[in-house]
Amino acid sequence: GQQVMQIPQYQHVQEGEDFTTYCNSSTTLSNIQWYKQRPGGHPVFLIQLVKSGEVKKQKRLTFQFGEAKKNSSLHITATQTTDVGTYFCAGQGNQGGKLIFGQGTELSVKP
Amino acid sequence: DADVTQTPRNRITKTGKRIMLECSQTKGHDRMYWYRQDPGLGLRLIYYSFDVKDINKGEISDGYSVSRQAQAKFSLSLESAIPNQTALYFCATSDSGYTEAFFGQGTRLTVV
Numbered sequence: 001g002q003q004v005m006q007i008p009q010y011q012h013v014q015e016g017e018d019f020t021t022y023c024n025s026s027t028t029l030s031n032i033q034w035y036k037q038r039p040g041g042h043p044v045f046l047i048q049l050v051k052s053g054e055v056k057k058q059k060r061l062t063f064q065f066g067e068a069k070k071n072s073s074l075h076i077t078a079t080q081t082t083d084v085g086t087y088f089c090a091g092q093g094n095q096g097g098k099l100i101f102g103q104g105t106e107l108s109v110k111p
Numbered sequence: 112d113a114d115v116t117q118t119p120r121n122r123i124t125k126t127g128k129r130i131m132l133e134c135s136q137t138k139g140h141d142r143m144y145w146y147r148q149d150p151g152l153g154l155r156l157i158y159y160s161f162d163v164k165d166i167n168k169g170e171i172s173d174g175y176s177v178s179r180q181a182q183a184k185f186s187l188s189l190e191s192a193i194p195n196q197t198a199l200y201f202c203a204t205s206d207s208g209y210t211e212a213f214f215g216q217g218t219r220l221t222v223v
Contacts, residue, residue: 001170009151031209042201043154045211088154092209098169099144099205099212103153 002027004091006102014110019076021105023089032065032072033099035088043088079109114138117202117215124192124222132187132218134202141207143185145169145177148199148217157200160185161207192222 003026013019023032031050035043047056049065049072056063062075072089086104093100115136124130134143141162146154146169156169158177166177174196178186189196199219203212 006153033211035212042214042217043203043212044214048209048211050209090154090212098156098159098167099203100156100170101146101154103151 002091002093002098002100004089004100004102006089006105008105009103010106010108012108012110013079015081016078019079019083019107021074021087021089021107023072023074023091023102025070025091027093028069029091030069030094030097031092032069033090033092034063034072034074035090035101037086037088037104039085041085076107079107081109081111083107084109113216115202115204115213115215117200117218119218120216121219122221124220126193126222128192130189130192130220132189132200132202132220134185134187134215135183136202136204136213137183138204138206138213139182140204140213141182142205143179144203144205144212145175145185145187146201146203147171147196148201154201157187189220189222192220194222196220197222 006023033048034046037043054065060077086106088104090101144159145157160179176188202215205212
């Protein structure tokens with residue numbers, strides 16, 4: 001069945017350093033979504049990518065969807081303490097089916 | 112009020128007991144999901160429903176059952192709770208197709 005793998009599991013950075021998390025699917029995806037979960041909170045939607053090779057930016061966050069629509073990445077430039085949390089990718093197969101999440105990357109930022 | 116409400120928020124139960132976690136939503140969405148979150152394992156899909164008459168097993172459905180009582184309500188039951196079902200459980204909803212999911216606040220379940 002569809003599987004979504006995400007690495008790394010944890011990332012500890014100094015404030016101001018960059019951060020990247022990677023997501024890989026065992027099957028071709030119709031779209032990929034990214035979520036952020038603050039400590040003690042629930043996942044909150046950040047963005048959705050649909051097109052092959054798509055790149056989207058939200059301020060310091062850059063999201064990419066691979067050409068084969070099987071991988072994706074989230075890059076944060078110059079991390080801040082407000083970026084702390086767990087970042088999840090989630091993929092849907094053909095026809096917008098069930099939403100399968102990766103394991104998440106927990107980001108901690110040292111001031 | 113939250114768009115997706117889960118009850119209870121916290122629950123401690125004994126091994127072998129039956130327990131129901133409830134989820135209700137006011138967003139009018141057709142799709143509802145139950146996930147469990149464990150450290151290092153991310154969010155794993157237990158069951159999902161694309162409309163009232165549609166129920167599907169997810170990745171880890173063994174030991175769980177669900178009921179979609181109405182478009183707005185989706186309940187998760189543990190027929191006979193066991194300690195390794197101790198986890199944080201999330202309900203989520205989405206509109207049909209390629210749209211974002213909205214999560215409830217979560218239910219922290221401890222089975223002793």
